[in-house]
Amino acid sequence: MFVVFEGRYPDMRLLSVINRDHDDILSDLVEEQRRDLIREIGAFYRPPPTVRTATA
Numbered sequence: 001m002f003v004v005f006e007g008r009y010p011d012m013r014l015l016s017v018i019n020r021d022h023d024d025i026l027s028d029l030v031e032e033q034r035r036d037l038i039r040e041i042g043a044f045y046r047p048p049p050t051v052r053t054a055t056a
Contacts, residue, residue, distance in 0.1 A: 009042030 002018040017026040
């Protein structure tokens with residue numbers, strides 16, 4: 001599956017979802033499936049946590 005989106009998590013918008021047959025299936029997805037995709041993309045693209053160091 002190939003997903004095209006814009007924005008940054010959590011304000012992300014799906015533009016298209018292409019399946020293995022090269023069809024755009026975005027309009028076939030229910031809202032919960034769309035939210036799941038956004039959460040998965042957000043989890044992958046979140047910046048790593050910053051390392052805090054103690055100063056004396």
